[in-house]
Amino acid sequence: MRIADYDQALFHTHRSDWDSLLVLMVRTKDHILSKKIEHFLHAYQFEHDYQIVQSQLYALFRYLDHAAEQTSEYGNEVLY
Numbered sequence: 001m002r003i004a005d006y007d008q009a010l011f012h013t014h015r016s017d018w019d020s021l022l023v024l025m026v027r028t029k030d031h032i033l034s035k036k037i038e039h040f041l042h043a044y045q046f047e048h049d050y051q052i053v054q055s056q057l058y059a060l061f062r063y064l065d066h067a068a069e070q071t072s073e074y075g076n077e078v079l080y
Contacts, residue, residue: 005030006068009037013060018044033067036060 005028012021018041025037036059043056 003068003071005033006064006071009033009060010064013040013057030067032063036063 005024008024009021012018012024021037022041025034025041028034036056040053040056040060043053047053
């Protein structure tokens with residue numbers, strides 16, 4: 001995977017740029033990243049309980065951290 005996808009996801013999340021995050025969700029080849037973004041955006045849009053939104057956001061952040069760490073260790077390829 002491209003480490004740029006993880007950087008873009010972090011950037012768009014930080015800027016609350018949900019439209020660009022949605023585009024990234026569709027274009028990325030990392031299916032897990034796509035699912036994490038989907039779950040977060042769904043929770044953000046439809047959940048009334050902030051705890052659920054927060055947990056989905058933290059799950060996305062944890063995955064971004066893990067994936068970026070793996071790609072930097074193994075030369076821009078995630079080993080899944």
